Amino acid sequence: MRALSGILLALGIGAVTGLGLTAASVGRGTGAGTLRIGPWLASPKAGTIDADPYARAVSARLGTLPIALADGLALLADSDSQGAAIDGRCTYLVSGAMPPARYWTLAATGPDFRPLVHESVRQVFTSYEIVRHGDRPLDILLAPEARAGNWLPSGGAPTLRLVLRLYDTPIATTISSGTVLPTITRVSCP
Amino acid sequence: MIRWRNPGGSTYGETRIGRILSAVPWIVAGLLLGLAVHIVSVFALPRLAPDDARARLAEVTALNRATTLAGGTEAALPLADPAFETAVCRYDLTGGALHVRAPVTPHYTAISLYTSTGIAFGAINDRAATRRTMDLFVVTAAQRRELATGEDETAADNLIMVSPTTEGFVLIRALAVQPSLAPLVREQLTSQALCEILTPEHPPTTE
Numbered sequence A: 001m002r003a004l005s006g007i008l009l010a011l012g013i014g015a016v017t018g019l020g021l022t023a024a025s026v027g028r029g030t031g032a033g034t035l036r037i038g039p040w041l042a043s044p045k046a047g048t049i050d051a052d053p054y055a056r057a058v059s060a061r062l063g064t065l066p067i068a069l070a071d072g073l074a075l076l077a078d079s080d081s082q083g084a085a086i087d088g089r090c091t092y093l094v095s096g097a098m099p100p101a102r103y104w105t106l107a108a109t110g111p112d113f114r115p116l117v118h119e120s121v122r123q124v125f126t127s128y129e130i131v132r133h134g135d136r137p138l139d140i141l142l143a144p145e146a147r148a149g150n151w152l153p154s155g156g157a158p159t160l161r162l163v164l165r166l167y168d169t170p171i172a173t174t175i176s177s178g179t180v181l182p183t184i185t186r187v188s189c190p
Numbered sequence B: 001m002i003r004w005r006n007p008g009g010s011t012y013g014e015t016r017i018g019r020i021l022s023a024v025p026w027i028v029a030g031l032l033l034g035l036a037v038h039i040v041s042v043f044a045l046p047r048l049a050p051d052d053a054r055a056r057l058a059e060v061t062a063l064n065r066a067t068t069l070a071g072g073t074e075a076a077l078p079l080a081d082p083a084f085e086t087a088v089c090r091y092d093l094t095g096g097a098l099h100v101r102a103p104v105t106p107h108y109t110a111i112s113l114y115t116s117t118g119i120a121f122g123a124i125n126d127r128a129a130t131r132r133t134m135d136l137f138v139v140t141a142a143q144r145r146e147l148a149t150g151e152d153e154t155a156a157d158n159l160i161m162v163s164p165t166t167e168g169f170v171l172i173r174a175l176a177v178q179p180s181l182a183p184l185v186r187e188q189l190t191s192q193a194l195c196e197i198l199t200p201e202h203p204p205t206t207e
Helices: A002-027 A053-062 B012-048 B053-060 B141-149 B153-157 B179-192
Strands: A035-037 A040-042 A072-077 A091-096 A103-109 A124-126 A138-143 A151-153 A161-167 A183-188 B084-092 B098-103 B109-115 B120-125 B133-139 B159-162 B167-175 B194-197
Touching: A002 B012, A053 B012, A103 A151, B053 B084, B053 B167, B084 B098, B084 B179, B084 B194, B098 B109, B098 B167, B098 B179, B109 B133, B120 B159, B133 B141, B141 B159, B167 B179
Parallel strands: A138 A151, B133 B159
Antiparallel strands: A035 A040, A040 A072, A072 A161, A091 A138, A091 A183, A103 A124, A103 A161, B084 B167, B098 B133, B098 B194, B109 B120, B109 B167
């Protein structure tokens, strides 16, 4: 009788901790082999045959296909450069130097990677569309309402994620924690 | 079996300590089991996830045929870049090698290859193109060995990629640098993207 209740206890603890750990690590969308560079997260190995089991589980769970590394590299940001979670009701400035890449795109998505705004509104900025001001570094404003300059609509979603994709970029294979990436700064909050 | 005490022979406090002590090995066993469950479930997820890319794409694409995804790419592939137009071909190399052709669009085009569980195993972009189209052959390891020993030396100037699995996907992705260009790029993909299985009766389509 005591052995039976012991086995049940062990099985219960095993199932809860095992599946709990899996849900927590896969749900976060990050795993081993993820680089943190300022606010940005990159998993360059995810787009290769050497993808680690966590990266594989994440893409299976979300139903995504990671960008192949020979094609490009995706960087994700859930928080700003100060470490606070990005809130779509606030205004953020994305500025600084972009790493070398033939093309890049910057999109705002929900935590599940779905777009926040309708297709008729801008969902993404491409490097081709950006308006540059002389020698000043790049600046893109993420805000719920229209702004002058490079405005990326956030749809006012409380939680959102910025996705910066670099295509045909030499940093795909050389990226390290010292790579210079744009900063994300909170400008104002209602 | 070890008995902690003689039933009825000790005080209430000793009984409780005995119970707790006897549970410790089971708790440790449970935690170890939990670790094993975690490792097994992470490895099993790519095979078990019901709504993975393969399942999503199986609904909207035909086998060994290029299908241009409609404007709502997001429904099929959530992490897809909204600035891109995409053609997909789901392949099965059992019948022969796969020939993939992609048009070179005004800005950026890439062909990327995935196994059936969504692992990227290779990609090329339009930098590799020498003509107005990019041609690529996907083969299994066994088909690759046949090619190497075969007499068909013209294969030497073609790009050949070895697929680690018999089944998989090819994504042909083209960048529309501004939304107004999207219909144009999509039209070019629809008319020129090609996927076909090569057999002795079916040589590669030429322009």
